[in-house]
Structure formats: structure tokens, C-alpha cells
Amino acid sequence: MMRLEHWTNASEQGSAAVHTLLADAAGKAAEPFETVPYFWSDQFGIRVQSVGMPSQASSYRVIAGSLTSDSFLIEYHDKNELVGVVALGMQSRILKYRREMNQHPARGHQHPKN
Numbered sequence: 001m002m003r004l005e006h007w008t009n010a011s012e013q014g015s016a017a018v019h020t021l022l023a024d025a026a027g028k029a030a031e032p033f034e035t036v037p038y039f040w041s042d043q044f045g046i047r048v049q050s051v052g053m054p055s056q057a058s059s060y061r062v063i064a065g066s067l068t069s070d071s072f073l074i075e076y077h078d079k080n081e082l083v084g085v086v087a088l089g090m091q092s093r094i095l096k097y098r099r100e101m102n103q104h105p106a107r108g109h110q111h112p113k114n
């Protein structure tokens with residue numbers, strides 16, 4: 001169990017709660033709520049996005065842009081496994097990672113093809 005205080009999680013949990021209620025009413029087993037943490041925030045006109053668990057990483061790599069600019073994408077790794085991605089001003093690139101991580105939440109994440 002993990003507390004995620006972000007808009008995306010609040011919305012996903014609302015949807016999951018409705019599915020659980022409807023499954024229960026239909027006498028079916030409810031799907032467990034599983035999500036890969038994701039948030040976005042607009043700060044001074046720049047979109048900040050994070051997917052996965054960057055805090056679990058032991059190393060990171062700047063994949064695009066530069067940390068001294070207002071546009072970059074960073075991959076976070078632990079034991080050669082991608083555990084998170086943070087981007088500033090790179091919406092479409094990080095969304096590819098989000099899609100990939102959501103499709104394979106339980107195993108090591110592949111790097112999306114750009």
C-alpha cells in the first residue's frame with residue numbers, strides 16, 4: 001500500500017472504486033487496483049512529469065536535454081532496471097515511458113523506442 005497524493009491517482013482510484021462496485025453488483029471478482037505512480041504539475045509555464053519510483057533508483061542518466069535548461073528527460077535505474085523517469089518540458093517522450101511501464105508494471109521496464 002502506498003499513498004500517492006496526486007490528481008492522476010485520485011482520478012484513477014475513483015474509476016477503480018466504481019468498477020469494484022459494479023463488479024460486486026454483478027457478482028464478479030473485482031480487479032485489484034494497480035498503477036504505476038505518475039504525476040504532472042505546471043510550474044512557471046513548464047510541465048514537470050514523473051513516472052515510476054525515481055526515489056528507488058541508485059543511478060540516473062540524462063537521456064535528453066540538459067539539467068541546466070528548462071527541458072530534459074532523466075531515466076532512473078536500480079540494478080540495471082528502469083524504475084522511474086522525470087521530465088521537464090518533454091510531454092510526449094515521457095508519456096511513451098508511462099505507457100510502457102503501465103503495460104509491464106511487474107517486471108523490468110524496456111526503454112520505449114522514440
Ligand SMILES: Cc1cc2nc3c(=O)[nH]c(=O)nc-3n(C[C@H](O)[C@H](O)[C@H](O)COP(=O)(O)OP(=O)(O)OC[C@H]3O[C@@H](n4cnc5c(N)ncnc54)[C@H](O)[C@@H]3O)c2cc1C
Binds near residue numbers: 004006007040
Ligand atoms: C497547493 C496544491 C497544489 C497541488 N498541485 C498538484 C499538482 O500540480 N499535481 C498533482 O498531481 N497534484 C497536486 N496536488 C495534489 C492534489 O490536489 C491532490 O492529490 C488531489 O486533489 C487529491 O484528490 P482527492 O479527490 O483525493 O481529494 P481532494 O481534492 O482533497 O477532495 C476531497 C473533497 O472532499 C471534501 N470533503 C472532505 N471531507 C468531507 C466530508 N466529511 N463531507 C463531504 N465532503 C468532504 C473536500 O471539501 C474536498 O472537496 C496539489 C495539492 C495542493 C494542496
